[in-house]
Amino acid sequence: MTRPVDLSARLDRRKIKIAARGAEERRRHRRVRLSLTGRGLSPSAGEFTCTLVDVSPGGARISSKTPPEKGERVVLLFDGLGRMEGEVLRAGRSGFIVRLQGSQRKRDRLADAITWRFNMQRLGLDEDRTAPRKPGRGRAKIRLRDGVVIQADVIDVSISGAAFACLERPRLGEAVRVGDMQGHVARWLDNGFAVAFDPPADRS
Incomplete structure (x- = not known):
């Protein structure tokens, strides 16, 4: 005799798993304030200077006098964070917001770099990662x-x-x-x- 399948219980467990994954994704993509100067490249603006305002592994807010246009693909380079690529979601006179794209491994490396740069000055440590402690x-x-x-x-x-x-x-x-x-x-x-x-x- 087969046991009855409790579909409502299965659905509840599935909802819990989905909610947990969503919470984890939001936690990993929290933006932190980090001011770094860098360079960007876009089809409309060409090469331009810019300043990072805040960043997460999933996106960033950039200040620039010559921002790219909405929907464009941009390449960004910031000291300590390396090369980042993404799509411009919003653009204005003073800057733009970009959704970063890349593999999960690249996002994990960026998360480590963001944490490193953010905490470096607060802890009084230098750039030398060969002696991190x-x-x-x-x-x-x-x-x-x-x-x-x-x-x-x-x-x-x-x-x-x-x-x-x-x-x-x-x-x-x-x-x-x-x-x-x-x-x-x-x-x-x-x-x-x-x-x-x-x-x-x-x-x-």
Whole structure:
């Protein structure tokens, strides 16, 4: 005897999966403010200078005195982010918005580069990725999602995260705040835990 198929339950589970994928996509495509000068190339404007206003792996807002036209395909080059290509969604006198195109691997590399550039000055680190970590000093306050504050010694810090020594170890994946930076618990250490920093959302 075959068991009846609960179609409503299947549909509910499918909706949950679709919603989860959508939330993940929105999280990965959060725009962050990042001011970088660069160059662009389009059929109507030719080669032009421009300034990056904000960016995510999926799109960017660009300031330029000679913006390309809506619907054009543009090539952009910014120091530290590399070459980006995409389609102009909106254009005005002072700039334009572009939807970036590329493989998933290229988007992942761009996400890493955006995080690196955004956090570089805030952490007082230089461009040299061959020595990405530097020893930490002092103690840090780490605030968990439920409001609990952990006092921990800083082991080391880098563009992408930091390691802390303490007796407490929050759950893996738990969202935390270190100073004015947000992140999540990436892994446990023998004497503490490590936090991976998240690029903050553009609040404009």
